[in-house]
Every structure is written in C-alpha cells, then in structure tokens.
Amino acid sequence: MLKVPKVLGETTSPKFFGDDIFTAGNGAQATRKIYRFPKREACLMAMSYSYELQETVFDRMTELEGGQDINLLDLSDLTEFTIKQMQDRVALAEKYSFTEHGQKGSSLMALRRREKKTIKIVEEQVKKLSQLLLCDLGNFPDTRNLKQDEQPRIH
Numbered sequence: 001m002l003k004v005p006k007v008l009g010e011t012t013s014p015k016f017f018g019d020d021i022f023t024a025g026n027g028a029q030a031t032r033k034i035y036r037f038p039k040r041e042a043c044l045m046a047m048s049y050s051y052e053l054q055e056t057v058f059d060r061m062t063e064l065e066g067g068q069d070i071n072l073l074d075l076s077d078l079t080e081f082t083i084k085q086m087q088d089r090v091a092l093a094e095k096y097s098f099t100e101h102g103q104k105g106s107s108l109m110a111l112r113r114r115e116k117k118t119i120k121i122v123e124e125q126v127k128k129l130s131q132l133l134l135c136d137l138g139n140f141p142d143t144r145n146l147k148q149d150e151q152p153r154i155h
Helices: 001-006 039-047 051-066 082-102 111-130
Strands: 017-023 029-035
Touching: 001 039, 039 051, 082 111
Parallel strands: none
Antiparallel strands: 017 029
C-alpha cells in the first residue's frame, strides 16, 4: 500500500482508496482499507512490480472483459458491422473514453477531448447511415375531405 502514492502520485492515489468488509472463515467481519483501481491504474501498479505480474493482471482483465482484446477506440473497421453493431461500438467507445480518460483533474483530459471529437464525427456518420433518405415523391392532393366515391383509386 505504501507503493501506490509513489506510482500513481500523492494527489491521485486517494481517489481510489476505500473500505472493504472482509468476512473470515468463522464468520467474523472486519473492515479493511483497500485501493479499488480502474484498468489504467491497475496496469500501472502491475507494471511497477514485475513482468510476471503484468502478464497475470492483463490476462485476468481481458478475461473479465469477455475475452475481447480489442481497442474500443479503434473505429476504423466500423463499416464491417451492421448499423446496430456500429451504434453499440460507438456507445462503448464513448463509455470507455469517459471511464478511462474522463476523470476531472486527470492528465488524460486532453486525450478525452480529442477522443470526444473523433467519437462525435463517427457518431454523426453512423446516424447518417441509419437514417433513410426518401426522394421527393411530388405533390399529393389533399383527400381528407373527399367523399368515399371521390377518393382516388389505386389499381
């Protein structure tokens, strides 16, 4: 626990500090101080120890994420997806960017701003793809006030 402020910084590390209730085998409970890290900070901590620990942490995080080792912000292959998949991918990219880079006071806020610009552009493109454009079908007479026998017939 002493290493956390050295690795993450004196001002950043308190954001991740909290309490956990531990239940022993005999049912006794005790509150203990722990750090709860998001992915980035957990990786930074693992990298500060050993290569073996880095590997273990990365593999476990990938497993918890459903085994997908993908970059959610890589939107280059978006055209390979259905409209629904595109929308889902853009939403996941936004959520990832906010979670990983959107914390106030974070040095990553500049990166978040750049990501938001890119995500917004892609979001607009996906929106355009998902909207149907209808050509002008001309003027139609207003038939609401015509009697039944005066209605135009479709053959």
